Every structure is written in structure tokens, then in C-alpha cells.
Amino acid sequence: MTRSSLTTPPPGAVPPVTQPGTPAPGTALDSHYSQCFGCGAGHPTGLHLKAATPDGATVEAEFTVGEAHQGAPRLAHGGVLAAAMDEVIGMSVYLFRKPYVTGRLETDYLLPVPVGTTLHLRAWCNGIMGRKAYLEAEGRIGAPDGPVAVRAAALFVEVNMEHFAKHGDVATIAAEHHDYEVNP
Numbered sequence: 117m118t119r120s121s122l123t124t125p126p127p128g129a130v131p132p133v134t135q136p137g138t139p140a141p142g143t144a145l146d147s148h149y150s151q152c153f154g155c156g157a158g159h160p161t162g163l164h165l166k167a168a169t170p171d172g173a174t175v176e177a178e179f180t181v182g183e184a185h186q187g188a189p190r191l192a193h194g195g196v197l198a199a200a201m202d203e204v205i206g207m208s209v210y211l212f213r214k215p216y217v218t219g220r221l222e223t224d225y226l227l228p229v230p231v232g233t234t235l236h237l238r239a240w241c242n243g244i245m246g247r248k249a250y251l252e253a254e255g256r257i258g259a260p261d262g263p264v265a266v267r268a269a270a271l272f273v274e275v276n277m278e279h280f281a282k283h284g285d286v287a288t289i290a291a292e293h294h295d296y297e298v299n300p
């Protein structure tokens with residue numbers, strides 16, 4: 117992965133700590149919001165990522181490239197692939213049971229990804245420093261050990277729930293999200 121210093125854990129970054137409530141190894145991960153472009157079942161043209169954590173610390177997910185995801189004819193749009201990486205990384209940092217948002221996302225595109233391809237995604241955390249989490253992901257074509265088509269490195273920043281309440285409907289967040297107390 118070609119990455120900048122901004123997404124590389126600095127000296128002193130620590131491994132993430134498993135929190136109470138972290139899903140057990142093998143648990144399927146629910147969508148965090150039904151209208152989410154990445155994982156929401158209610159989004160008409162979204163990515164509909166299906167995810168699980170094999171070990172309580174990393175996330176594996178599948179995304180099948182559809183007609184709605186094209187850039188060039190019959191090929192996935194690069195921004196859509198970046199969105200898939202953002203989503204699986206977001207799911208992985210959420211395993212630590214704190215709300216984070218993407219601050220920076222860097223993406224390497226190694227292979228074209230045709231419509232109909234199932235990308236096997238994997239995301240993990242390389243370290244945490246204060247509010248900043250340093251994460252990485254890869255997307256492989258056709259199988260968990262298939263050729264790598266996309267790699268990403270990201271900096272996620274911890275926020276409080278007011279971050280979401282400021283722009284969203286608090287009742288909707290509360291209704292769909294039971295892991296955090298929503299009390300702005």
C-alpha cells in the first residue's frame with residue numbers, strides 16, 4: 117500500500133483495546149443505518165455490504181458490483197470502490213464501540229473490477245493515538261484469497277454523538293442504533 121504519513125500510525129500509537137460488547141468471533145454485523153449507501157438494506161442503489169467479524173477485531177465483507185456502480189462501461193467506478201473501503205473500515209473501527217468518522221481515506225487501484233464481480237473485503241486497525249485511529253483495508257476479486265484489486269489506508273477520528281445529532285434526526289438514530297446512548 118502506498119500511503120502518506122497521515123495514515124501511518126506514529127510512534128506511540130497503541131493497538132486497539134477490545135471493549136465490553138464487542139461482537140464475538142464469527143458474528144454477522146448488522147447495518148448501522150437502513151439508508152446507508154454502504155450497508156443499508158433500504159438503499160435502492162447502495163453497496164449492500166454483507167459483513168462479519170471473524171475474530172472480534174477485524175471485519176470481512178462482500179460487495180457485488182452492480183449495474184448502478186459503473187464508471188467506465190461494465191467496470192466499477194473508483195469512487196464506489198473507495199466507498200466500499202470506507203464502509204468496511206468504518207465497520208471495523210466500530211468494533212471498538214466508539215463513534216468515529218473518516219478524516220482521510222487513501223486508495224490504491226490495482227486491477228479493474230467488472231460488473232458482477234464479488235469483492236471480498238477485509239479491514240483492520242494498525243493503531244490508535246488519542247482520538248485518531250489508523251486503519252487499512254483490501255479488496256480481493258472473487259475469493260478471500262483472490263487477486264487484490266483495491267487497497268486503502270485511512271485515518272478515522274473519534275467524535276461524540278452530537279456530531280450525528282447536529283445534522284440528523286435523533287429519533288431515527290436512536291431507533292436504529294442501540295449501541296450508544298443518544299443524548300445530545
Ligand SMILES: CCCCC/C=C\C/C=C\C/C=C\C/C=C\CCCC(=O)SCCNC(=O)CCNC(=O)[C@H](O)C(C)(C)COP(=O)(O)OP(=O)(O)OC[C@H]1O[C@@H](n2cnc3c(N)ncnc32)[C@H](O)[C@@H]1OP(=O)(O)O
Binds near residue numbers: 148293
Ligand atoms: C444515522 C446513524 C448514524 C449513527 C452512527 C453512530 C455511530 C456510528 C456507529 C456505527 C458505524 C458503523 C459503521 C460505519 C461505517 C461506515 C461509515 C463510513 C464513515 C464515513 O463515511 S463518515 C463520513 C465522512 N466523514 C466526515 O463527514 C467527517 C467530516 N469531518 C469532520 O467532522 C471533522 O473534520 C473531524 C471530526 C474529522 C475532525 O474535526 P474535530 O474538530 O473534531 O477535530 P480536529 O480537527 O482537531 O482533528 C482531530 C485530530 O485529527 C486530525 N485530523 C482531522 N482530520 C484530518 C485529516 N483529514 N487528515 C489528517 N489529520 C486529520 C487533526 O489534525 C487532529 O490531530 P491532532 O490531535 O494530532 O492535532
